[in-house]
Amino acid sequence: MHGAIAWFVRNPVAANILMLTIALFGIYTLWNKIPLEVFPEFERNVVNISVPYPGATPAEVEQGIILRIEDAINDLPGIDRIYADASEGGAALRVEVRDGFDVTKVLNEIKTRVDGVNGLPDDAERAVVEQLVRIRDVITVVVAMDGNDEALLRQTAEMIRDELRNLPGITQVAMGGVRPWEMNIIIPRTVLEQYGLTLDSIAAAIRASSRDIPGGSIKTGSGEILVRALGQAYRKDEFANITVLSQANGTRIRLGDIARVSDGFSEDPLYSRFDNRAAAFINVSRVGDQNAIELADTVKQYIIERTDTLPAGIELSYWRDSSKTVVARLNTLLNSAVQGGVLVFCLLALFLRPSIAVWVGLSIPISFLGALWLMPELGVTLNIMSMFAFILVLGIVVDDAIVTGENIYTHMRRHNDPVRAAIEGAQEVAVPVTFGVLTTVAAFMPLLLL
Numbered sequence: 001m002h003g004a005i006a007w008f009v010r011n012p013v014a015a016n017i018l019m020l021t022i023a024l025f026g027i028y029t030l031w032n033k034i035p036l037e038v039f040p041e042f043e044r045n046v047v048n049i050s051v052p053y054p055g056a057t058p059a060e061v062e063q064g065i066i067l068r069i070e071d072a073i074n075d076l077p078g079i080d081r082i083y084a085d086a087s088e089g090g091a092a093l094r095v096e097v098r099d100g101f102d103v104t105k106v107l108n109e110i111k112t113r114v115d116g117v118n119g120l121p122d123d124a125e126r127a128v129v130e131q132l133v134r135i136r137d138v139i140t141v142v143v144a145m146d147g148n149d150e151a152l153l154r155q156t157a158e159m160i161r162d163e164l165r166n167l168p169g170i171t172q173v174a175m176g177g178v179r180p181w182e183m184n185i186i187i188p189r190t191v192l193e194q195y196g197l198t199l200d201s202i203a204a205a206i207r208a209s210s211r212d213i214p215g216g217s218i219k220t221g222s223g224e225i226l227v228r229a230l231g232q233a234y235r236k237d238e239f240a241n242i243t244v245l246s247q248a249n250g251t252r253i254r255l256g257d258i259a260r261v262s263d264g265f266s267e268d269p270l271y272s273r274f275d276n277r278a279a280a281f282i283n284v285s286r287v288g289d290q291n292a293i294e295l296a297d298t299v300k301q302y303i304i305e306r307t308d309t310l311p312a313g314i315e316l317s318y319w320r321d322s323s324k325t326v327v328a329r330l331n332t333l334l335n336s337a338v339q340g341g342v343l344v345f346c347l348l349a350l351f352l353r354p355s356i357a358v359w360v361g362l363s364i365p366i367s368f369l370g371a372l373w374l375m376p377e378l379g380v381t382l383n384i385m386s387m388f389a390f391i392l393v394l395g396i397v398v399d400d401a402i403v404t405g406e407n408i409y410t411h412m413r414r415h416n417d418p419v420r421a422a423i424e425g426a427q428e429v430a431v432p433v434t435f436g437v438l439t440t441v442a443a444f445m446p447l448l449l450l
Contacts, residue, residue: 005430009422019366026369034372035381036330037136037292038322045097046132047107049114052090052125055207062086064121069093072113078106094132107131133287135172139296140320141282141303144274146313150265154178156314157280163306164284167298172285177272179265183239187259195245195253205244206255236263274319281319296323329387336391340364340398347402352409360405367397396440400433 008015051065066084070093073079078101083094097106111129141164143157157175165173185206192198240256247253255261272279284299286292303316310316341364348357368390372382380386408425415421 003427005426006423009419009426019362022366022370022373025373026371029373029376030369030382034376035291036294036323036326037286037381037383038138038325039136040381040383040385045099045101045103047095047097047103047110047129048132049093049095049110049127049129050090051092051120051127053121053123054089054125055123055210056089056121058086058088060121061088061091065091065124066093068117068119069114069127072117073110076106076109076113077101078109103131135285135287136292136322137283137285137320138292138322139284139299139318141284141299142274142279142317142319143282144277144279144315144317146277148278150179150278152311152314153278153280154181154265156310157282160306160316161282164282164299164302167302169290169294169298170284171290172287174283174285175280176283177279177281181263181265183236184262184264185239185255185259186262191258195258197245197258202244202255202259206239206242209242210239236261274317277315292326293323296321325384326382329384330382333387333390333394336394337364337368340394344398344401348405352405356405356409360401363401364394364397393440396437400436403433404429 008018049069051069053061053065056064062084066086069091070082070084073095074082078097080096080098082096085092085094095106095110097103107129114127114129141160143153143160145153145156157178161173161175164170185202187199187202237256240254240259240261242255243252244255244258245253272281274281284295286295300318303318307316341361344364345357345361348360371390375382375386404426407429408422411425411428412418412421415424
C-alpha cells in the first residue's frame with residue numbers, strides 16, 4: 001500500500017502539520033488578504049483614451065485630436081472597434097480589444113502610439129490612456145435638509161464629499177441629486193455693435209483667458225511632477241475681469257463692462273427627495289481589491305461622528321448599503337458550515353466511533369480554509385457567487401466525509417488494524433469520491449463561458 005494517502009497515514013505528524021498550516025493560512029487569508037465584494041469583478045477588454053482640450057468646440061476636437069489618434073492606432077493588432085466622442089472641452093475614445101489578446105500589452109502599444117502623435121493642438125493636454133475598470137457602488141450617503149435652500153444643500157454635500165474622499169481606504173466618491181452650477185453671460189446686441197464685437201470673438205477671448213495651461217513635467221528623484229499654469233475662471237467676478245478687447249489707446253474692455261455676468265444653478269429641473277425632504281446623494285464605490293464591508297463601516301462611522309457637527313436642519317444618513325448582502329450571505333455560509341459539521345459529528349459518533357467523528361468533522365473547515373487560502377492566488381474574491389459555490393459544495397463535502405469515515409470504520413472492524421483500515425478505506429473510495437466531485441464541476445463548467 002503506497003501513495004500519498006498511505007504515506008500520510010503512516011506519518012501522522014506530517015498530516016497534522018499540513019492540516020494546521022492549511023488552517024492558519026486560510027484564516028489569515030480570510031481576515032487580511034481576500035477582498036470582500038457584492039459581485040465579482042469582470043475584467044473588460046476596453047481601453048479608454050481621454051484628451052482634455054479646454055475651450056475647444058466639438059468640431060475642433062474631432063479634427064484636431066480624434067481623427068489623428070484614430071489614424072495612429074487603427075492598424076494595431078488586437079483592436080476590434082474604436083468608438084469616439086467629441087465634446088466641448090475634450091475627446092474621449094473607447095477601444096475594444098479582441099478576445100485572446102493581452103489587454104495590458106495592447107494598452108502599452110496604444111499609449112506609445114498616442115504619445116507619438118504629431119500635430120495635436122498646442123492647447124490640448126496630455127492624453128490619458130487606461131484600461132476600463134468597473135466601479136461598484138458600496139453605500140450611498142444621503143444629505144437631507146429641511147426647506148429648499150438648494151445652494152446650502154449643494155455646499156454641504158460638496159463638503160461631505162470632500163471629507164469622505166479624504167477618509168482612509170476611500171478613493172471613489174461621486175455626488176448626485178443636485179443641479180450643476182453654471183455661468184450666464186448676457187450681452188446686448190447694441191453693445192456688440194458699439195465695440196465691433198461678435199459672440200464668437202468674445203467666446204474665443206474667454207477660452208483663451210479661462211484655461212489651465214499644461215507646462216510639461218519635471219523628473220525628480222521621488223517621481224514625476226506635472227507642471228500646470230492655473231488660469232481657469234470659476235466665479236463670476238473672475239469671468240467679469242476677462243479682457244475681451246484692447247483698444248488702440250491702451251484701454252482694455254473687460255467682460256463685466258459690456259455684459260451681465262451671473263452664476264447660478266442650471267435651469268434644467270431636478271427634484272431630489274429623501275423621506276420627503278430635499279436631498280443630495282453621495283455614492284461611495286469600491287475599486288480594485290478594496291473591501292466592501294470595511295468601506296461601508298468606515299462611512300457609517302463617519303456619519304455617526306459628523307452628524308452632531310452639522311448645521312440645524314441638515315441630517316446625514318445612508319442608503320443602499322450593499323455590504324449587508326455580503327454579510328448576510330457570509331453568515332449563511334458560516335451557519336451552514338457549523339450545522340453541517342455538527343450533523344456529521346453526531347451521525348458518525350452515533351453509528352461509528354467518536355474519534356472518527358472528530359477527525360472527519362474537521363474535514364469541513366479544513367477544506368473550506370484551504371479553498372480560501374488559494375482563492376486570492378487564482379484571482380477569486382469572496383462575493384455572492386463564490387459564497388453560493390461554498391454553500392453548494394458544503395453538501396458534497398459532508399456526504400464524502402461520511403462515506404469515507406464509514407468505509408474506514410468498516411475496514412477497522414474487519415481487520416482490527418487502524419493504520420491498515422485508514423489506508424484501505426480511504427483508497428477504496430478515493431476514486432469514486434473524486435469523480436463524483438468532478439461530475440458536479442463539469443455540470444457548472446459552462447458558467448465559465450458566460
